[in-house]
Amino acid sequence: MSKTYKNFIGGKRVPAQSGKTYENRSPADTSDIVGIFPYSDASDVKLAVEAAKKAYETWRKVPAPKRGEIMRKAAELMVARKEAIAKIMTREMGKVLKETRGDVQEGIDTAFYAFGESRRLHGQTVPSELPNKTCMVFHQPVGVWGIISPWNFPMAIPTWKIFPALTTGNTVVFKPATDTPATAGEFVEILAEAGVPDGVVNIVYGPGKAVGEAIINDPDIRGVSFTGSSLVGKHIAEVCGKTLKRCSLELGGKNAQIVMEDADLGLALEGVLWGAFGTTGQRCTATSRLILHESIHDEFVARLADRARALKVGDGLDEANEMGPCVSEAQRKSIHNYVEIGIKEGAKLVCGGQALTDAAHKKGWFYAPTIFSDVLPDMMIAKEEIFGPVLSVLKCKDINEAVRILNNTVYGLSSAVYTRDINRAFRAIDDIEAGITYINAPTIGAECHLPFGGVKETGNGHREGGWTAFDIFSELKTVYIDYSGGLQKAQIDTWD
Ligand code: NAP
Ligand code: MG
16 A cells, blocks of 8 residues: 655645645556655645745744754654665665665754754854944844755755754745655654644645746745756746845756876776766766776776676665666656767767666666766767766876866766875866865765855855855844944044
8 A cells, every 4th residue: 555645734734735646656666656645736835835934933933952953853753764764765766775775864964963053053243343332143044945856865955955944944845856755755744743833844745847836936935945957947046036036056967087097996996886876877966977097998998897787786675786777767768868869979888778678677767887988078978967877988188188078068066086196186176167076086975064066057156065054044134233322323433
């Protein structure tokens, strides 16, 4: 029996007003129905925004450490349910259990971090230019936020947004990705159990075109926090721009790993395998390009292809498997379309390049780990995000050329450089256009207490994770207190 989930609005579990529902099926076994979910529309969003607006009036006045205490309780509940949530997540989006456990752990870490931050949220005190006057700056909440998340990190990404939003005194209307509603539902249940008051967190399930659009267009939504594709992100920025709504965007990537001839090649090989094929390549930070020094190229590609061919692909619930399916049939089609483009562009298909449809894989959306060599910097497969288990290998003559190739994309999220030469490493850190650079480690593996985000079309300048996430969800209030008893005029009453 599959579980039936409901929207959570103003503390009540309610179906979509239209009564419509949709099924969420496992991408590893499409006969497995993970859950039945409300197929909501703008009318449900309206109720959720009203509930969040009402709850904001009291929630914003709750002392931040008290709000933080709820985050701590949520963290403890997540610890207790880690395994159960990981299993649901593997069923609904396919990545292997080891990775879905990591995804939940990131949520737990983020909750404990928010608990700690709730006792900081430091402002500043600043000397005045006038006597008997003091100045300070502190954080205030923004209001009601729309939270729109993708399917690839069904727990981590919503927690990155919702914990800092709540800790700083905002209320939220949350629309999870259509492909991963169950993990989101479990998360919101935990928040309710942890003591988040009615209306502070509301979840509305349903498609981006209806529920997402209603959220971003609602005049009572004061900020939108979105993670997803650059295409949808640009549209959201346009809509928010019309009313100058704050919006924070975490978008696509076309991340590269550079390997120089002096690197520890064994380590670099493990790094790229994990970076390219972890989460079936469906990470915003996935290694989608490998830039190899020409002197090590042929041997490295041969070793890598051997390892990629040997990867065990299958249902993520089976711990023997190393790579799960693509999230959906549409995603698998889009990946294969890029593979066909790569072949047409003249790149050399080294391994993979097709859907897995044999008896062991026919129930799901599996795709073979794929490597292209002889990729040139201006080919589409070198520049566009594929979001699947497809790696494009390019050659370079030196580190400067490697960085030029790495920067030859509209994205700028993550990057990696393998070298033992510290001078080269630091020059690459200076010149790489990306929000994140790893030295001797793969492009994936963000830690929750550090700023996360990218440059160029990867975002609009905000950083989630770490202390910077709390800035996204805060307004600054500047306060001047004059205790002179007289009228003092800044810039006019001077010392001379
Ligand atoms: P997506 O298609 O852009 O969808 C993301 C979310 O936006 C989903 O909840 C989607 O709803 C919703 N949405 C779609 N159209 C909308 C609209 N017109 N208005 C409002 N909301 C709308 O992205 P995805 O396929 O789920 O995720 C993959 C993308 O996310 C990749 O590009 C990846 O690089 C990026 N990503 C970035 C980061 C980062 O931090 N930089 C992290 C993870 C993923 P539906 O599910 O109903 O379509
Ligand atoms: Mg699904």
